[in-house]
Structures are given as C-alpha cells and as structure tokens.
Amino acid sequence: MPAHVTILASRRNGTLYIGVTTDLPRRMFEHQNGLISGFSTTHGVTRLVYAEEHARIEDAIAREKRLKTWKRAWKLDLIEASNPDWLDLTATGLA
Template sequence: MSKEHNYYVYIMTNKSKTLYTGMTNDLLRRVYEHKHKLVEGFTKKYNITKLVFFDQTSDVNEAIALEKKIKGWNRAKKIALIESQNPNWLDLSQDWY
C-alpha cells in the first residue's frame, strides 16, 4: 500500500509585494522556514514571509509543472492568480502557528 503524498505550489510575498513561487511536500514546514528566515536566499534577503496563494495536488509531476508554469508568467498574470483566490492579499498562514 502506498502512502499518498500531497504537494503544494505556493506564492509568498512581502510588504512591497515582491513575489516568490515555490513547491514543497510540507507546506506548514516550508512556510515556517520562510517566516523564520531559516533558509538562506531570496526569501530571507527580501523578507518574504506572507503566504498569499497555494494549490495542492497528489501528483509531484503536476506540482513541478505548475511551479515552472507560474514562474514563467509575467507579474500581472501572477497577481491575477493570487487575486482570483485571495483578493485582499491576506496571509493564508496567519493562524497556523
């Protein structure tokens, strides 16, 4: 019997609405790492701590493809995606921890 895994494609931002798109199999852990600046790189440098979009799938290849697709989009298309599900840019992880 195989254990089903979930994969998440997510977009995070900061106060100046710099966007970061990522993928993970553990959204709670990954967002925590971003919020507490535990990973060196772009999100730590630009203080990207606010989760504004995520999508879930059980297919890792689908998640990878979606992440690549979103990363290839222009900013306006990413903003339209976020606002289609989260028009007020609320931090979707605000009550998680």
C-alpha cells in the same frame, strides 16, 4: 503525498516568490523564521498569499515552472482571484 505550489509575497503587490513543497507547514515556518538563506530571506518574502494542492509532486513542479514564466500581471490576477485582500494564509490555518 500531496504537494503544494505556493506564492509568497513581501507585502501586497510586493516581491513575489514561487515555490513547491510536500510539507507546507514546515516550509512556511522556515520562510517566516528566516531559517533558509536565499531569495525569500533576502527580500523579506514571508506572507503566503496563494497555494494550490497537487496529488503528485511532478505535477506541482510542472505547475511551478509554468507560473515562473508568467507575466507579473497574470500572477497578481491569480493571487487576487482567490485572495483579494492578500491575507497571509498561514493565519487562516492553511499552513
């Protein structure tokens, strides 16, 4: 089962949230509808701006942990390399 590392944002250059999931559509539904209390709900982080797929959950978790140690500028560069307009990727059918 593939796993996804995601970066969600409150808005362009806003608050970022990095997570991992094996069910991207379900997880995005939860974030966008405030079904999970926590950081993303508290900070209004509902826009999927970056996602990468991994064949194994272990690889996705390792990547998530690495990304969380990155400087903010590096995370912004990563997002803008594939999504320069900070579009919500759920609207594109990805999630």
